[in-house]
Amino acid sequence: MAVVGHHDLTPGSLRLVESALRTRLTPGPERARVTVRAAAGTAPATGRAARASGCPLAVVIPTSIGVPALPPPRDRPATGELLTLADQVRLLDYDPTDRDSCVGADERLVAAGSLLLAVWDGSPSDGRDATAHLVTYARARGIPVEVLWPEGAARDRTPRTPTHPTRFRF
Numbered sequence: 001m002a003v004v005g006h007h008d009l010t011p012g013s014l015r016l017v018e019s020a021l022r023t024r025l026t027p028g029p030e031r032a033r034v035t036v037r038a039a040a041g042t043a044p045a046t047g048r049a050a051r052a053s054g055c056p057l058a059v060v061i062p063t064s065i066g067v068p069a070l071p072p073p074r075d076r077p078a079t080g081e082l083l084t085l086a087d088q089v090r091l092l093d094y095d096p097t098d099r100d101s102c103v104g105a106d107e108r109l110v111a112a113g114s115l116l117l118a119v120w121d122g123s124p125s126d127g128r129d130a131t132a133h134l135v136t137y138a139r140a141r142g143i144p145v146e147v148l149w150p151e152g153a154a155r156d157r158t159p160r161t162p163t164h165p166t167r168f169r170f
Contacts, residue, residue, distance in 0.1 A: 012152070019049075036060065037092075092105050116138040116143055116145045117146050118138075
């Protein structure tokens with residue numbers, strides 16, 4: 001199961017999403033592997049919910065020519081937390097500072113799954129957030145989609161400044 005969602009949730013919304021994810025992931029005797037791309041927002045809430053629900057967690061981290069890439073500063077704490085929660089780490093070649101590259105990585109994550117769980121408020125893609133695109137992408141490929149948006153959840157619409165992280169150099 002791939003999980004994608006908004007990266008700009010308010011702190012209270014992240015708690016609501018984590019609780020809803022715990023509820024969603026708990027039912028059933030079989031624990032599906034939950035896969036997320038390392039980033040702030042929905043991903044760490046998903047990781048905590050997967051751990052609490054007993055579901056194995058796979059975290060996708062960026063690489064550049066096979067070498068792990070340093071995430072953007074706003075994603076570093078989330079990436080560190082996800083790595084401590086993960087049962088499996090997958091390396092994927094993409095640029096974590098480039099939106100189109102991240103969307104491409106998410107598309108590969110979605111295409112590899114048998115279900116997409118989308119933490120999505122139903123809004124269209126806006127150039128910053130590609131959750132609507134990923135839902136459409138999954139549906140176009142016949143991948144079942146479940147939308148999770150807890151009552152009271154909201155997005156933080158404060159403009160972000162672009163970040164340009166340094167890559168590891170060897």
